[in-house]
Amino acid sequence: MDFDTELKQYQNDINDYLDKTIPSDDKHIGTILSSMRYSVFAGGKRLRPVLMLGTAEIFDCPFENIMPYAAGIEMIHTYSLIHDDLPGMDDDDYRRGKPTNHRVYGTGMAILAGDGLLNFAFEHMLEHAYKNNGGKYVKAVLEIAHASGIHGMIGGQSVDIENTGKPMSMELIKYMHKNKTGALIKAAVKSSAIISGADDDDIKRLGLYGSNLGLAFQIIDDILDVCGDDKKLGKDTGSDASNNKATYVSLYGIEKSKDAAASLTEEAICALKHYGDRAQFLYKLTDYLLKRDF
């Protein structure tokens, strides 16, 4: 199977799983379910879940063991976008070419839909972990919980909103990127390796892959915010500048940022060499992410 077909297949599998996992109808809570599903199915690329499936491929781990956690991580990612877009946060009107959650469902329901997705992610992952006797599955949920929390994604977001409009040191920008975006990407790879039964060396090696990839991904995002095409991105470009956000690009300029993204991607690919052909899909995915202009 060629890369594009495999990627498409993975994305479809994840969408199907999310669709059957997130309840869709209820006498009393129909609105919040509809609000949660609106953002989950607003056209995300499923990068984190796809990374999990690609990592599981290395170890020949059955995808049904990965799916509950891949769905969990995508729900966590989606909730963070809903809350990020809120008035009082970035106050954005569009995301992926569609009105943001609070513009459709109102601020109160958008707050609750975000809370609902975060909570349901843990509920769903724990249900699987409990049925399968805990162990490595609980370790995987813990890895994800740590990455999405105050010492990971939420910590990065707090640095972001606290420093909007203020000059930031490169050290602080790196901390923000590493945590706001990088932590969950790294956790996707690591938690999948944990579930796949990888040993400590493998988990460490793939963690390194994930963290380099995560940082490259964020720098490319910043570049696209300056040079990208509104239509392809489905959101306003130039929003970092208009929101007075310090980024890698605003500090180092486009060319240096492109070089940094390329060299981080190379380092990421280097960490995969150990796995030869078994990491073929991850190689191609990494390369694809560097060259993306969507």
Next chain:
Amino acid sequence: MDFDTELKQYQNDINDYLDKTIPSDDKHIGTILSSMRYSVFAGGKRLRPVLMLGTAEIFDCPFENIMPYAAGIEMIHTYSLIHDDLPGMDDDDYRRGKPTNHRVYGTGMAILAGDGLLNFAFEHMLEHAYKNNGGKYVKAVLEIAHASGIHGMIGGQSVDIENTGKPMSMELIKYMHKNKTGALIKAAVKSSAIISGADDDDIKRLGLYGSNLGLAFQIIDDILDVCGDDKKLGKDTGSDASNNKATYVSLYGIEKSKDAAASLTEEAICALKHYGDRAQFLYKLTDYLLKRDF
């Protein structure tokens, strides 16, 4: 030890545990930590954690096995209050006699502090569960996750904000109460029983105790909102009426509501009889909650 002394002791133990568990200082994320701690230490009565300790007493379960989950449930309760008070939700200025979180830290940081507490609750509980080989501990976290989620607290909140200012049927008000407040109170009792190694009959019996107590608690809250003393409550009374919220009291009046609270409390106490003296603390706590005017 008399009841008041024991209650005070339990509250102090829980406060000490929360204090050492929630990080307090950090180079990059000091503000969000301070925001999280502000609301956690704003003077809550620790009802849910105290219920967990009282339940553990029945089974002679060491409190150190309960504490991570008691702290987790209190963090979840606190996050729900922070988000509830936000503009776009109830937009409240005071809580427990102090300015609400968003009035001190701003809306963005208050959203993140709430997210941070919810996420950290799971992180902390899972850390203990993983170290102690999962099993009943994972089952307890799952019980809590279910109760705090869309089929519990968050679901109840979504019904609340969706129906503010609208006439509500008694069935819908009951659904709202059962989930918005009752679910987490019930889960406190049930998860503590699970950790204490209680058998299925005990878990069911104590679940019944918790659900009756939770409903009584909410009705008393509604009564106090109409008849209570602002200073003692530390928040504006009459806020349900001014927010156009349908409550048990607005539908049935004060006297009938008092009767309902008393009969639910009696049912709750009845479920405890099976445990005789071992449930002495829970008896007294239940009685105390019915008669409270704080």
